[in-house]
Amino acid sequence: MDFESVVKAVTAVATPVAALVGVVSRRKRLRNEIRENLALAEELQKNAILNEHTPVAVWLYGRIALDVAKLTGQPLGAPKKPIPKGSVVAAAAISAGFGWWTYLITRDGFVWYSVFPGSVSALMLMSILGMTTNREIPDASQGSDQQESERAEAGAADEISGLPAEEAA
Structure with a gap:
């Protein structure tokens, strides 16, 4: 047996087991990545050329915000209906x-x-x-705002016609 194949086999078994017990968990890697990205973003802010002429620091801060949202379990984007x-x-x-x-x-x-x-x-x-496509679930609050604006428009139309609301309907 080849030594390299033995190492590959041990690694293939040890990596999932280590992740299972939390030694090299995904959350820990994500925290380390956020920490490293924050340090890199601060260095990019200090560099005058990169800070003024490229949006790299802004992109990195956006990436950090997404990673923090994933880490805390916050929903990313609008909720969507599942594909049937x-x-x-x-x-x-x-x-x-x-x-x-x-x-x-x-x-x-x-x-x-x-x-x-x-x-x-x-x-x-x-x-x-x-x-x-187009599977976004509409906000319930957005629908109520739309209904309120429609009611307000209908009331304004009734005032223009000069009729009471019961007669206008």
């Missing part, structure tokens, strides 16, 4: 099936009725795109 994996797989299977059918119909040349399975395949691909 079953629906995506079903739409992909349907799209692949109809795409294959379209290929079989048109392999010797275009035939007008190949448009129908091709359209179904394209619609399924658009469905997958719709399921994987």
Whole structure:
């Protein structure tokens, strides 16, 4: 047996065990990385050329803020709905099936009725795109602010018309 392969095997087993007991945990590495990045950012602030001509220090402070948020468990960005994996797989299977059918119909040349399975395949691909994009969950407070502004606009319109609110409706 080769010494190098023994070392690799021991390392492959020892690293997860050490992380499990907390010797080299992810949190500890993240804390050390934050500490090192803060020291580097302070040095970058002292350097006149890098501080004035490049946004490197600002980028580093942004990275530090993200690392601190990860370390403390704060949510990063807007909350999102999960991707419906079953629906995506079903739409992909349907799209692949109809795409294959379209290929079989048109392999010797275009035939007008190949448009129908091709359209179904394209619609399924658009469905997958719709399921994987724009998944942000709207704020409840944002919806109530919008409702209040709509009520205020409706009240202003009633005042302009001169009718009481009951008659305007």
